[in-house]
Amino acid sequence: MQFPAMLDRDESILAFNTRVLDWAAREEVPLLERMRYLSIVSSNLDEFFEVRMADLLDAAQNHIHEGDFTERQFLSVSTKAHELVAQQYDILRYSLYPALEANGITIVSHGARTPEQRRWVKNYFETQVRPLLLPVSLDPAHPFPQVANKSLNFIVKLAGRDALGRSNSIAILKVPRALPRLLRLPPHLSGGKDLLVSLPSVIRAHLEELFPNREVEQLSQFRITRHSDLAVDEEDVSNLRMALREGLQQRHYGKAVRVEVSSNCPDELADLLCRQFDLPQQSLYRVHGPVNLVRMGMLVDLVNKQEFLFPPFAPSYPQALRGVDSIFERLKEGDVLAHQPFESFEPVLDMLREAVNDPNVLAIKQTIYRTGSDSELMSLLREAVRRGKEVTAVVELKARFDEEANINWAEKLESVGAQVVYGVVGMKTHAKMLLITRREGKKLKRYGHLATGNYNPRTARLYTDLSYFTADDVLTGDMQRVFVHLASQSEIPRLSRMQMAPYTLQETMLQRIAQAGRAAAAGKGGRIVAKMNALTDEALILALLEAGQKGAQIDLIVRGACMLHAQVPGLSENIRVRSIIGRFLEHSRVFYFGIGEEEHLYLSSADWMNRNMLRRIELAWPVTDPELKTRIIDECLLAYEYDEALSWQMQADGSYARPQSPLEHPRNVQRALMTRYLNAGKDSSKKGRKKPGKT
Known part of the structure; x- marks a missing residue:
């Protein structure tokens, strides 16, 4: 039986982002939400390049024509990526910017600023920006500086000679991440409108002041995306947590896979960047606007007008749990389902709060994949330990781009005496479950929570997921056997109902x-x-x-x-x-x-x-x-x-x-x-x- 060739995975990912981008173009979508969708696509593309592109780039550079990654695939995926990026900036320039301006929201360029606005911008530059800038002129003693993943930079070509009479013409200016990429002009300079200025335009307006006695002949913003998927051989390290911490320090300086420059970047500077980072022309992306649209998401929070946002929506508390004095007692009557974000994530926290405060609860076991850097759930687990309960947390340290937050939580839990384990060697623990063991008379009774999504209250307001609460002895028994397996890596558990x-x-x-x-x-x-x-x-x-x-x-x-x-x-x-x-x-x-x-x-x-x-x-x-x-x-x-x-x-x-x-x-x-x-x-x-x- 012959089946059609499967669709290319990477091109399918890009096609998905095209569907997301469509929401930025829809006029019926609230204006600031359209800007948010534009930013989401940029964030998705960043992750795509950080995770998916290195192998394809290697295949292209080594002219590989067979196997899982080939030069042809790289060229095809790059073409699709360029098309998607071009669509993004077309929507920004021809649809979003005009719509924003029609509603009194404008990112004011240097040329359009009034004398009073220019004075305010200059004062901001002198007091808040310039002290943090350190331009580096390239010469044998000053090689091309390390450029961090996704950081904003300028490349500049200078005329004339430096203080020592040398004609070193190329300089690199790194823009500190701590500086906001958009600034709101004060009300007395805005005339009742929402006027903003971008940090790159602030720096560009005063760039020549950073190079006294030199003339800026050419310049461009640029941004490097690097391969950022951490690879740690778990069987070859004695401490996975420490190995990952060391790996995180190197993540910002992995192999370059993409360079973004301004659309008017001179070929001379673009070619120099491609040579410096060993990238082919297909990896060069010229953009008609800011080189980092992710940071443009700040505009949503700076303006924050409800008429340009989705109508507020407050999830309801699950009907089956309303008015109950004890979730544990309710679960004895039968299982309960919560459909987020239409229903609240709060019952999960309520169940854990009840367990923490109940002297009859003896043990709490939980998997942690993405819970966020500020989590009440994790604070509750620490409080449970302080109250003498046995707490076991299976923390997935290798949850992509959440490694640092999870390492920090693992250390905080261990510091109060929780048992922290990292699951099975060589595998990520992606299962979502919470198991509570309670003494009831002479017996021990288990209560469980299973989920299709993460234990993260913030994303629970944005993601559709299902929470399943149960006191079913068979299901909770299966959960117990899974936790034992994750902690001890004993024989494969024989589960009665779960897969x-x-x-x-x-x-x-x-x-x-x-x-x-x-x-x-x-x-x-x-x-x-x-x-x-x-x-x-x-x-x-x-x-x-x-x-x-x-x-x-x-x-x-x-x-x-x-x-x-x-x-x-x-x-x-x-x-x-x-x-x-x-x-x-x-x-x-x-x-x-x-x-x-x-x-x-x-x-x-x-x-x-x-x-x-x-x-x-x-x-x-x-x-x-x-x-x-x-x-x-x-x-x-x-x-x-x-x-x-x-x-x-x-x-x-x-x-x-x-x-x-x-x-x-x-x-x-x-x-x-x-x-x-x-x-x-x-x-x-x-x-x-x-x-x-x-x-």
Whole structure:
């Protein structure tokens, strides 16, 4: 059986960011939110280059034509990246800047400043900026300085000679990270408008003052992006935490993979930068605006006018937990589900607070992946230790770009006596679980929380995720066995109900997919609906294609990268892929399998990626409670299948298109869920349901 070639993963990631960028171009989106989406895409692109580009660049520089990374791939991905960057700056220049100015929000250039504004800018430069600047003229005694990852810099060509009579013409000026990239002009200089100035324009206006008796002939801003994925051989280090700390010190100076310069940067200076950082021309990005659009996100906070932002939304407290005196007592009646951000993350903290304050709670175990640098949850764990409870924290030190925060939390927890472990050697612990053990009479009773997302109250207001509270003895027993495995690295745990990567999760998903395919082939009906962030695992993709060819009807809700080529006539016409991009980041993982009359529904911490299936500790657990199953299918699968406002549907050529709706107000799944949860008295789990049908 022949299947179509899979879509390129890197190009799929860039295509996802094109869909996000579309929100910056939509006039119906509030103005400051459009600027935020522009900044988000830039942040995503930074991470893409930091993590994904080094291997492709190596292949291009070594003219590799076969294997996982090739020169052709580098050229293709670079072309797509250049196109995306050009779209960003076109939206900024031709859409956002005019719209901002029409609403009294302007970034005032040096040439447009009044004499009074120029005096204010000059005073700011002299008192706040100049003392921190140290231009370096290049000569044998002053080689090209170290340039940190993603830092703002100027390259300058000077005429004349220096104080010693030398004609060294190139100088580098590093701009300190501590300086804000946007400044608000004071009200008496703004005329009732929101007027701002950019730091690069402040420096540019006074650049020649930094080079007395020299003339600035040419100049450009520039920014270097470096490979930043930490690689530590866990089996070859005695202390993983210390090894990662040392690695973090070098992250800012890894291999250069991209150089951004101003659009008018002279070729002479651009070529010099490419030679200095050993980069081909394809890695040079000329931009019509600031070289770092991520920092332009500051504009949202500086202006901060509600009429230019999404309407405020306050999540509701889960109906099943309202008015209860004890979450533990409520869980004895049955499991509880919370759907964030439509429902609050607060019950997770309340459960932990109750455990900390309850003298009958003996032990608390928790996994920590991304919890943030300022976390009440971590403070509660420390307080639990001080109150004499046994606290075990499985801290994932290698959570990308959160390594430093997690190292700091590990040290703080250890300092008060918590047991801190780092999981299984060679694997990231990505599972999300909290387990509380309580003495009740002569018995010990466990209470658990499982989640599709991180223990981070801030992102819980922005990401869609599912929280699952349980006192089920089988599920909490499985959780206990997983924690023992993570702490002791003992034999692979035998779990009763959960599936765990890298041991059984992929195999179980493959079995369910195959069962749906066989049921469809036998005329009994095979149905798969899966919601995830990314689909790149080849084994699962091939299994889906085979099940689809046997007649299984498959709907995949994949927010980001998807390598499965759907809707190809004769090959994958029974598979539909849609991506949902909206106000909230779609993050929940939900897997439904209809196999004849049987239904299986799983929640999971794992995407369908090779790394999640084979190189991480992940969990998936079945939902068996009929009411909760109804609610999850209704809210997380059926509702998403019928969305028209936020959806992008994969076409037969692998591209994505927005669906055409006959309605004046197309169906918007996130808005519908917000409306549902604004009605505090409505409990959607009481509603009847139907099986997910073909869209």
